[in-house]
Each structure stands twice: as structure tokens, then as C-alpha cells.
Amino acid sequence: MDIAYSHADADGTAARAFVAAGARGLVAAGFAPGFVAAGEEEALREAVAQGVTVVLASRAGSGRVFPTTRLREAGFLSADNLNPQKARILLALALTRTTGPAGIERIFATY
Numbered sequence: 001m002d003i004a005y006s007h008a009d010a011d012g013t014a015a016r017a018f019v020a021a022g023a024r025g026l027v028a029a030g031f032a033p034g035f036v037a038a039g040e041e042e043a044l045r046e047a048v049a050q051g052v053t054v055v056l057a058s059r060a061g062s063g064r065v066f067p068t069t070r071l072r073e074a075g076f077l078s079a080d081n082l083n084p085q086k087a088r089i090l091l092a093l094a095l096t097r098t099t100g101p102a103g104i105e106r107i108f109a110t111y
Contacts (some may be wrong), residue, residue, distance in 0.1 A: 015044055026055050034065030065080060
């Protein structure tokens with residue numbers, strides 16, 4: 001599990017490197033309310049296409065990432081109100097039980 005922190009002009013290099021290193025899951029720490037830079041979003045979509053679970057969290061001090069249509073269509077899951085660090089821990093635990101997006105989404109909705 002890794003956390004890719006978004007920033008202005010992020011090009012997805014970090015996310016691609018994590019995937020190349022064998023990451024099974026990524027947490028994208030995006031801008032409130034869970035948006036990432038365009039170049040980074042492309043890399044995260046590529047990760048989903050390769051079977052990597054991608055969870056979007058907000059790097060803001062508080063707030064939620066809502067599971068919008070845009071996120072679902074991209075294959076991203078929502079960390080809801082968890083900060084990136086907590087989302088990383090929960091994703092690591094979730095992947096010990098299931099790799100299916102529906103199961104992981106249920107775990108994030110429950111805990």
C-alpha cells in the first residue's frame with residue numbers, strides 16, 4: 001500500500017512507480033473534496049486497469065470524499081471521511097479479506 005500525494009501539476013509519476021513496484025492498492029491524497037491533478041488521474045486510471053485498488057482521500061484537514069459518478073466510472077473508491085494515512089491502513093486490512101471493489105467499498109462504508 002502506498003499514498004500518492006497530489007499537488008499542482010502532479011503528473012502521475014509516483015503512482016506509476018508504486019504500481020511498477022508491485023503495489024496492490026493505492027491511496028490518492030487529493031485536494032478537497034477528493035480531486036487529483038489531471039496527469040495523476042490518468043495514472044490512477046491506468047492503475048485501476050491493471051487491477052490495483054485505488055482509494056481517493058482528501059489531504060485537507062477534514063471533510064469527505066463522496067462516491068460520485070465520476071469516481072465510480074473511473075473505478076476509484078472513496079475513503080469517505082478518513083485521512084490518507086487511515087485510509088491506507090484500512091485498505092491494507094481490506095485487501096487481506098477481499099480484492100473485489102464491492103467488498104472493499106463495503107469495508108470502507110462500515111469502518
